[in-house]
Amino acid sequence: MKSLKLIWRMISYRPGLYLANQLAWLAAYLLPIAVGLVTRALFDTLSGSAQAGYNVWTLVALFAALSTSRVIMIYAGILAHVKQEFVMGGFLQRNLLNGILRRPGARAISVSPGEAISVFRDDVGQVREGLSWMVDVINSVTRSITSIVIMAMISPRLTLFVLLPLILITTLINRASEAIQKYRVASRAATSQVTDVVGEVFGAVQAVQVAVAEDAVAAHIHALNENRRQTVLKDRSVNLILEALMSNAASIGTGLVLLLVGQSMRGGTFSVGDFALFVGYLDQFSHFTRDLGFFMAHMKQTDVSVERMANLMHGTAEDLVESNPLPIMGEEIPAVPAVTRSEADRLQTLEVKGLSYMHPETGRGIESVDLLINRGSFTVITGRVGSGKTTVLRSLLGLLPRDKGEIRWNRQLVEDPAELMTPPRTAYTGQVPVLFSDSIQDNIRMGQPLPKEVVAKSVYQAVLEPDIQGMEQGLETLVGPRGVKLSGGQVQRVSAARMFARQADLLVFDDLSSALDVETESLLWERVFAETDATCLVASHRQAALMRADHIIVLKDGKVEDEGTLDELLQRSNEMQQIWSSQAAKQVVNS
Secondary structure, three states: OHHHHHHHHHHHHOHHHHHHHHHHHHHHHHHHHHHHHHHHHHHHHHHOOOOOOOOHHHHHHHHHHHHHHHHHHHHHHHHHHHHHHHHHHHHHHHHHHHHHHOOOHHHOOOOOHHHHHHHHHHHHHHHHHHHHHHHHHHHHHHHHHHHHHHHHHHOHHHHHHHHHHHHHHHHHHHHHHHHHHHHHHHHHHHHHHHHHHHHHHHHOHHHHHHOOOHHHHHHHHHHHHHHHHHHHHHHHHHHHHHHHHHHOHHHHHHHHHHHHHHHHHHHOOOOHHHHHHHHHHHHHHHHHHHHHHHHHHHHHHHHHHHHHHHHHHOOOHHHHOOOOOOOOOOOOOOOOOOOOOOHHHOOOEEEEEEEEEEOOOOOOEEEEEEEEEEOOOEEEEEEOOOOOHHHHHHHHHOOOOOOEEEEEEOOEEOOOHHHHOOOOOEEEEOOOOOOOOOEHHHHHHOOOOOOHHHHHHHHHHOOOHHHHHOOOOHHHOEOOHHHOOOOHHHHHHHHHHHHHHOOOOEEEEEOHHHHOOHHHHHHHHHHHHHOOOOEEEEEOOOHHHHHHOOEEEEEEOOEEEEEEOHHHHHHHOHHHHHHHHHHHHHHHHHO
16 A cells, blocks of 8 residues: 555654654553453452462552553553644645645646645545554554463463454455545545635625625535535445444454353353453454554545645655654744845846747647846837737746746756746746735735835835825735735735845736736836846736837747837837737727
């Protein structure tokens, strides 16, 4: 099973933590064996069949001491177990998130948000619990082997009958493995569907209200919940049936003992103490059959979870247990390091040759795009909707895995754009800015220890200071999920302020000003140009950006149609003329 290999790697990540958990529970599991031996001696003493030895009160005191010791070890085991659960859950979730973040930005998550949440919550929990089941099974095996040896020394024939339920349950679990996995996959998928739809409804409340679709949406959610109820019921029913069979193993064994030992007890070859020991050990042994059965079923279900986690991060099970530092309880969380700038980070020239990328879903993209950006320049990539402007920017920044092409930063070949094209070299604002449900200031800082003056300057450059002054909480104003409490223009300018705060050498804008009025847009570009050292790469068809451009590249159907200054292109490029005319017409309508 792939899950067993994964669990072993988890153990090797924090062996001391696992060992503390294992030893505490091992003591808790083995102490009942000693309690059984004391119980046997106590009953034999009371029935008068015991050999000379301890008196009754000595045995009672020993019984109490062993029981108290077991309670103490259970408490220690619970503490170790909670810490292990916390650490291993964080370990898996951190590696899962790392795997997702290593993917190109536009391909980060290939499943719905609801399914992603289900994987992070349910599947991580399933794998994490596998480690706890490993502790239980190892301890249960150790206790059961010891019990079997003691029982076999008393009566080998009876011991053989005790082993029969184990053999039957093990065979049953192996035969039921396919159904166990099938129902678990269906259960996880149905839960993901419900989570996904609920999340989408919360994000589209206004659209639902405008369409007067409340009843239809509620009916749809009800249907999905009904499907989830049925699949979870099947999954749970399989587990309960197995649990019933395994939990009754001790009762079956006790019945066999009662049927077989009557004559031996009358003959004096099997004492009352032996009978008490067998019944006590049978109950313990039933836990072994139950734990083993549950463990085998859990591993089948964990295989499903491991596969879902690997698919989400587009990696392998080995990536899930990659060893990385993880602060745990009592350990100091490292501070987010400040971005440092070296001389090599300063942009002199950015040269792109033959940049190509085709979207696998549509077969459309860009082909053989060339760029030459010098320090202090303002370059605009323009074109109609669908011409490939955004694809050029994302391929350049490593957010899409380019199919072909070379990228050179200061004449040095860039092997991995996703790693190099980050602050302090580049900063990027996407076509659809993403804000987190936090304050404006925290959305600008993004965890970086930025000085107040840097934040204030970025707010000014983004023409955001009038809006901030009109807000009661100022920079501490909460933006709500995805910036829902802000207007479209405010969302874009907060995103721009976040980009300016990075103080990067190359600023990359993807249609930044689409939600801004003409005056605000013109003022924003004016303040950008006030920084004489700024270098900008802009995807836009807005006139304010085109008029500011040193160099314009016109795209059509993913290819460079023409390039030059605005005056040159307006004279010779039919495509540029149509773009300019359409923008002029929009301004007339808006005015």
